[in-house]
Amino acid sequence: MRGYLSSTYLVALGSNRRHHRYGPPANVVRAAMEELAVLGTVTARSAIRATPPMGPSRRWFANAAVVIESQLDPEAMLAGLQHVEHEFGRRKWRRWGDRVLDLDLILWSGGSFASKALIIPHAGLPGRDFVLRPAREIAGGWKDPASGLSLAHLAARLTKKKGQPR
Template sequence: MSSAYLIAVGSNRRHHLYGRPRHVVRAALEELAALGTVSARSPIIASAPMGAAQRRFANAAAVMDSEYDPPALLAALKRMERQFGRRPGRRWGDRVLDLDIVLWDGGYWKGSALSVPHPDFRDRAFVLGPACAIAPGWRDPISNLSLSHLNARLTSPRALLR
């Protein structure tokens, strides 16, 4: 049985074949089709680095249907990251490719290596912005708020008053 997933895609390092991070993200969005049926791809945006990262990121999101359960999809996404040249490194450091499962139509998943929904997505405009472009009505199973509502909460000028 197939499940729907929202996948976040990011890069802030060049790739020897694809070039600049924006092109790495574009290639990764296409490669996701090897893991299921991609029904929507967001525009690619630029975002500021966070944590130890030094370079600006290119970010996007995709909605896909896959036969994989969440842990199997995570393993496949990690293999794809390695195929693109990602190496183990510092948390939030520069990377050729970062792929995260943000949401799953099955609701929650909690395991030793994976939590769905992604625990930090509600506080990341670089995830919510692209996600809203392709799935604004998808609801967070924890807050029951839509992605567009979460994004408005995060990016509204009044967000500082929360």
């Protein structure tokens, strides 16, 4: 719905397939960061990182995150993200499969949100280093409304060395 009060969104980007126009995954993510301006104002961008595959995929990913200020409500933002994915050639196949572009709505300034199509915060947020590292870079103080922990704290939990058993 347009005309919604301005909100801030944290969006994770990922790619592990070449694009016929943009080339390798890192270039796909870079181009997608530019394209996201159609949904609002991109106010922060993380570095793009190479990350190992998750699930059945064998190809490494390029991952990043952006912060977007927008007048779109969460469901309209999701629809916009899905449209951008489609424009980049994303087709829904199997879960965790190879993809040209994956855009996930991770957090928003309104806290928690739930509808039939969307749940914020993203369910995988606390356990995904490939999301938390770039997100922490640009929005480390943002808090996960489910746990109350900052993105920096969640990222630290993933990288903390486990103690030796006694």
